[in-house]
Amino acid sequence: MRSLYAEGTGWLYRLSPRIKLLTLAAFSAGLFLTRDPLILSLAVILAVLILWQAHLGLRGTLSRLRPVFLTIALIAAFSVLLIPFMDATITLLRLSALTLLATAITASVNISQFMDEITYALRPLEKLGLANAADVGLAVGLVVRFVPEIISRYHTLSDAHRARGSRVRLTSILVPLVIMTLKDADAIADAIDARGFRGQTSLKQKGDAP
Secondary structure, three states, X not given: OOOOOXXXXXXXXXXXXXXXXXXXXXXXXXXXXXXXXXXXXXXXXXXXXHHHOOOOHHHHHHHHHHHHHHHHHHHHHHHHHHOOHHHHHHHHHHHHHHHHHHHHHHHHOOHHHHHHHHHHHOHHHHHOOOOOHHHHHHHHHHXXXXXXXXXXXXXHHHHHXXXXXXXXXXXXXXXXXHHHHHHHHHHHHHHHHHHOOOXXXXXXXXXXXX
16 A cells, blocks of 8 residues: 655654644644735745655655645635635635645654554543544544555546546446445455454553453
């Protein structure tokens, strides 16, 4: 399976994953606390500089940003038609800055680190009996891990349709894409159960109980 993580040795990679994820959360909140186009433009520039530190290369950066920025472009286009131009500009700047920084963070935080941080953040809920932190961290990590794989499968199916001279339609691709994804999910679930990853925290707690 493909991953959004990219190997690197720069200062961005040496930062604690917790610091990077907390910074992303604070940065995201800050973007929506201001409507100043100048501040938002500076946020975009800052995000670009941080992303540059990931050293993904032009091709790697564009491959990661292209699908998201196509969506942002569509949102911006509809915003221009439905709301005032300044509001549409603010929306575009916010989404662009958030996407650029999120791309840098996902490139420098691997899945294991991401799952560990999710698990750590949910430990208070686990103590209250509201969640199993390890299971939630595993679930979130698998969702993030599957995103690039699903996109890759979609492109593979699209290319296969074009090679046969067929028109690429979502209705003709969706069913095989869902089937392939569910097969992968079943295989991964079987591997997780075989290794006893799920429920480890609960079992440990039961073993420690008097």
